[in-house]
Amino acid sequence: MAIEHRGPYQWRVRIRRRGFPTMSRTFETKSEAEAWERMILTEMDRGVFVSRREAESTTLSECLDRYAREIVPEKKGQRQELGRIRILKAHPLASCYMASIRSVDIAALRDQLLAEGKKPSTVVKYLAILSHLFNIARREWGMESLANPVELVRKPTVRNARERRLEGDEEERLLEACRQQGNPWLEPLVIIAIETAMRKGEILGLTWEDVNLNDRVAYLRETKNGEPREVPLSTRACQVLKSLPRSISGRIFQTTDYATRKAFIKACKRAGIEDLRFHDLRHEATSRLAEVYQAQELAKITGHKDLKMVLRYYHPRGKDLAKKLG
Known part of the structure; x- marks a missing residue:
């Protein structure tokens, strides 16, 4: 000594x-x-x-690199996750040794991200990466002495619940604008979204093997919650699918998430529709399906494990509820 x-x-x-x-x-x-x-x-x-050697000689940047190599490939949304990791690596905190990072440092990072204009929900995703990284480092990377400073930091309040639905003639205007876009897949994508309440990624991932037009069912193998599910297809949805050409790849929609997002924004602008996102079509579809199915059945269709989440997507119009009173 x-x-x-x-x-x-x-x-x-x-x-x-x-x-x-x-x-x-x-x-x-x-x-x-x-x-x-x-x-x-x-x-x-x-x-x-407990030895602190590993935690005191390894920087956050090195751990982020290892996280990107070993952990991210097992996740959904890898491209977005890698993008967030690149931003974290560019922050001065990345050069600090893991053992030296305190909750005050994480709080400063949180505040900086918010000051840069990032939404609270986005900042929460950055914090989730760091929290998971610290836990993995402690459990699997030989840094048993390491505490997780993210657990002590307040998360930004996320208020992203939306109640946007298609109003008046917006559906007709939107579909007309979709037909005028250069992406021929946009209109059928929008119709399938409105008819089934499937997420955009789920629709884009469909193959012809996943669809049984005779039974009017689509089988989703890859979903957000990791569990496959079956989605009933309306007559309108079946008609749209039957009209689509088939390709050697087997994929139903020969377009990308990026192309769809850009085309949808342009279609909304052309139609004069404001504050409408593609994901809002899932709210619209869920609200329509709620008129047909009970809550438990609806949850099976939308893929929600919690009925509270189903209610976040169910937005009945007051005038429609009033009609049921007679």
């Missing part, structure tokens, strides 16, 4: 004890070095010592 003065603002502690790994760390002041030495020796004496 020794504390060595190596120059201005450099006090190095080296601890050697039989049965334990050699520990070494450099501090700016002697008092910090002595405090760290006392802490490590006390933990060794009490039999609760």
Whole structure:
């Protein structure tokens, strides 16, 4: 055991004890070095010592790289996840050693992201990556001494519940604008979304093997909650699917998420429809299907495990409810 003065603002502690790994760390002041030495020796004496070497010699940037290699490939939405990791790596916090990152640092990152104009829901996704990374590092990457500083930080309040539905002649105007777009797949995509309440990614992932037009059922293998489900097809949905050409790839819709998103924005602008997102069509479809199915059946169709989530997508119009009173 020794504390060595190596120059201005450099006090190095080296601890050697039989049965334990050699520990070494450099501090700016002697008092910090002595405090760290006392802490490590006390933990060794009490039999609760856990090596901090890995956490003290590995930066957040290095862990983000490993997370991208080992963890992200097992996730859905890999492209978006990798994009967020690139942004985190560009932050000064990425150069810090894992053991030195505190909750105050995570809170500062949170506030900076919000100040840059990122939505609370987006910031929560960044924090979720960091929290998962710290937990993985502690459990699987030899950093057992590591605490998760993200768990101590307040998450931004997310208020992203929407009640946007198609009003008046918006559906007709939207479909007409879709037909005038350069993407021939947009109109059938919109109709299928309105008729089935499927997510955009689920529709784009459909193959002809997934659809049984005789039984009027679409089988979704890849879903957001990870569980496959069957979705009933209306007469209108079946007619649209029957009209589509078939390709060697087997995919029903020969377009991409990016192309669909851009085309939909242009169609809404052309139709003079404001504040409408493609995902709002899922709200529209769920509200329509709620007039036919009971809540438990509706949850099976939409893929929600919690009936509370179904209610987030069910937006009956007051005038329609009034009609039921007679």
